[in-house]
Amino acid sequence: MLKRALSVELTGIHPTRLELLRLRRRKKMAEGIVDILKKDLDALTVTLFEYLKQIPALRDEMRNGFAEAYDLFVEAEMLAGPRKIEEISLVSQSVDLNVNIAAEEGILGLSLPTLQLAERAASTFKPRFSLVDTPAKLDESTLKIEGALTQAIKLAEIEASMREILEAISVKKRQINRIQYKILPQLDAAIRYIGLILEETERQDAIRVRVLQRKRKERALKAD
Amino acid sequence: MGVWKYKGFTHKVIVRKLGLIKQKDMTELAGRSLQDIFPMLKRTSYQTEISEIPVEQRNAVTLERAFLRNLTKAYQDIMKQSPKDIAALVSTILLKIEVNNVKTLLRAKAAELGVGEAMRLLTPGGRLDDEKCQRILHECDSIPDVVESLADLGYKAVLEEALSEYERTGVFLLFEMALDKYVYNEMWTATRKLKGLDGKIARTVIGIELDSINIKTILRCKALGISEEQTRHCLVAGSEILGEKELEEALGAADLKSSIEYLRKAVEITGARDYKRLLMNAQYEYDTTQLLSRLETTLDQGLLTTSLKMVKRYTPYYNIGLILAFLNLKWFEVRNLIAVTRGVEAGFSPEKIEKLLVLPR
Numbered sequence: 001m002l003k004r005a006l007s008v009e010l011t012g013i014h015p016t017r018l019e020l021l022r023l024r025r026r027k028k029m030a031e032g033i034v035d036i037l038k039k040d041l042d043a044l045t046v047t048l049f050e051y052l053k054q055i056p057a058l059r060d061e062m063r064n065g066f067a068e069a070y071d072l073f074v075e076a077e078m079l080a081g082p083r084k085i086e087e088i089s090l091v092s093q094s095v096d097l098n099v100n101i102a103a104e105e106g107i108l109g110l111s112l113p114t115l116q117l118a119e120r121a122a123s124t125f126k127p128r129f130s131l132v133d134t135p136a137k138l139d140e141s142t143l144k145i146e147g148a149l150t151q152a153i154k155l156a157e158i159e160a161s162m163r164e165i166l167e168a169i170s171v172k173k174r175q176i177n178r179i180q181y182k183i184l185p186q187l188d189a190a191i192r193y194i195g196l197i198l199e200e201t202e203r204q205d206a207i208r209v210r211v212l213q214r215k216r217k218e219r220a221l222k223a224d
Numbered sequence: 225m226g227v228w229k230y231k232g233f234t235h236k237v238i239v240r241k242l243g244l245i246k247q248k249d250m251t252e253l254a255g256r257s258l259q260d261i262f263p264m265l266k267r268t269s270y271q272t273e274i275s276e277i278p279v280e281q282r283n284a285v286t287l288e289r290a291f292l293r294n295l296t297k298a299y300q301d302i303m304k305q306s307p308k309d310i311a312a313l314v315s316t317i318l319l320k321i322e323v324n325n326v327k328t329l330l331r332a333k334a335a336e337l338g339v340g341e342a343m344r345l346l347t348p349g350g351r352l353d354d355e356k357c358q359r360i361l362h363e364c365d366s367i368p369d370v371v372e373s374l375a376d377l378g379y380k381a382v383l384e385e386a387l388s389e390y391e392r393t394g395v396f397l398l399f400e401m402a403l404d405k406y407v408y409n410e411m412w413t414a415t416r417k418l419k420g421l422d423g424k425i426a427r428t429v430i431g432i433e434l435d436s437i438n439i440k441t442i443l444r445c446k447a448l449g450i451s452e453e454q455t456r457h458c459l460v461a462g463s464e465i466l467g468e469k470e471l472e473e474a475l476g477a478a479d480l481k482s483s484i485e486y487l488r489k490a491v492e493i494t495g496a497r498d499y500k501r502l503l504m505n506a507q508y509e510y511d512t513t514q515l516l517s518r519l520e521t522t523l524d525q526g527l528l529t530t531s532l533k534m535v536k537r538y539t540p541y542y543n544i545g546l547i548l549a550f551l552n553l554k555w556f557e558v559r560n561l562i563a564v565t566r567g568v569e570a571g572f573s574p575e576k577i578e579k580l581l582v583l584p585r
Contacts (some may be wrong), residue, residue, distance in 0.1 A: 071572075074566065074567070074570045074572070075517075075567075075580060077284075077566050078562065078563035078564075078566045078567050078570075078577070078580055079559070079563060079580060081288045081292075081562045081566075082284050082285050082288060082562075082566055083285055083288055083289065083344075083345050084324075086345070087327075087328055087331050087332075087345050088331070090331050090332075090334070090335035090337070091331045091334045091335060091396040092396075093395070093396075093397075126450060126454055127397060127445070127448075127450060127454065127458060128397075129397065129400075130327075130397060130400035130401070130404065131440070131441045131444055131445070131458050132400070132404045132437055132441070132458075132460070133324075133327070133400065133404075135517060135520060136440070136444055136447075136515075136516035136517040136519075136520050137517045139444060139447065139448060139516070140515070140516070140517055
């Protein structure tokens with residue numbers, strides 16, 4: 001739309017003063033739009049870097065969480081015996097982990113995804129395996145894994161948000177480039193073209209006036 | 225029979241007790257590699273079982289199986305040599321190992337494991353020997369078939385109710401809960417049959433074991449947010465000190481901390497000093513670390529300490545104290561060896577492994 005609103009074709013231009021004023025107004029508006037788009041681009045870039053800054057810490061937390069969960073799992077194997085844990089895993093009820101996906105309005109009204117580990121209903125809390133045969137370390141390991149999964153989901157949310165922001169940045173950049181390198185040069189060319197035409201017309205008018213004045217003087221001299 | 229029943233038996237237990245791995249050697253194992261552990265273990269009572277493991281199969285899993293085989297053999301020997309009433313109690317303690325095999329058979333069938341794979345997870349012994357386990361795995365196509373094939377060992381009656389419930393709901397845990405209830409109930413029934421000093425010692429030691437299981441269950445369920453009703457199903461027979469009423473009150477406590485607090489106060493009223501010390505230590509450990517796993521280790525430590533205290537309190541001779549102490553020492557030795565070998569295999573530091581060991585203080 002912006003492209004259509006601002007672009008001009010030289011062939012269809014009426015080289016009039018009114019058209020020149022109109023084109024100058026359009027140029028000013030296009031420059032204003034470029035300024036706004038650049039500010040938007042800056043805001044998006046800042047947000048992108050803010051997200052980027054969060055990633056190493058979150059990734060470390062996630063890795064540490066999984067490593068700690070694994071260590072706790074091995075400790076559970078140490079206490080109950082590796083065969084026992086393997087055996088229990090064959091029949092234990094699996095945990096249904098769901099991720100709630102929603103969208104919230106973020107920077108510049110962008111729709112950014114939010115991912116959250118769904119909380120299980122209290123009624124679903126049942127022993128999944130024999131509590132007599134297993135040590136509490138196994139529960140601690142499970143809790144750690146859930147914690148690490150939350151971090152993994154947060155990371156996925158950030159990555160998805162960054163993708164959205166990068167998409168928006170690329171759109172903004174395309175818009176700025178289009179205005180800066182296509183529409184503004186076109187408008188400048190049109191303005192220059194009308195300016196030249198108007199100058200040419202003025203020059204012709206001036207010559208015509210001078211010729212008329214000269215002829216009037218010659219006519220006056222003949223009459224004298 | 226009085227004390228005469230122990231004639232010539234106590235010394236055999238003392239000799240066996242002397243054959244247990246010393247605390248210093250156990251901690252030393254934690255600092256070795258798995259390859260170094262093998263020759264060291266060959267100098268212990270585990271020599272026969274260790275030698276049967278082929279070199280290429282030497283790992284924590286095969287070692288666990290060897291340790292448990294040795295444990296079963298040791299318990300069986302004690303049972304055979306014990307006086308009749310003590311043998312009845314030891315046979316119920318042996319049931320714990322047998323029940324584990326029953327659980328494995330059921331789990332293997334539920335997971336549709338092949339015979340070889342299932343046999344790898346089993347530790348056959350006693351009434352459920354290699355041959356019987358293989359026969360069950362070969363002949364039974366489903367869980368009801370396994371239950372039926374265990375009828376001669378008395379498990380059909382134990383599992384019947386759980387089986388009908390399992391067929392309706394598909395919850396495997398029902399079998400495990402039924403078997404746990406059965407074995408600990410048998411243990412407590414056999415304990416209550418003992419009279420005099422034997423009865424007193426056995427009720428303290430076995431009582432602490434059963435109550436520790438219930439305490440752990442209640443606290444874990446509280447930590448996991450499991451409902452009171454669900455938790456109630458997981459409880460096993462309790463002693464007179466922490467009976468149904470006390471456990472019920474602990475179940476109804478607002479949170480985990482209040483549960484421990486309530487249990488500590490309940491045992492204080494009864495005046496049972498071993499329980500009091502046990503729960504005080506458990507509460508202290510939980511308050512300090514906020515970790516249930518540490519509390520569990522303290523309870524296990526408490527059971528071992530109480531067993532040994534009984535020997536000191538009432539002389540090692542002419543009572544059941546030494547036998548129960550040996551059985552517990554042997555069980556924790558096997559548990560510690562499993563922990564050491566798995567920890568070493570996982571590359572854990574000796575300090576980290578030592579933290580998980582239950583050693584007599």
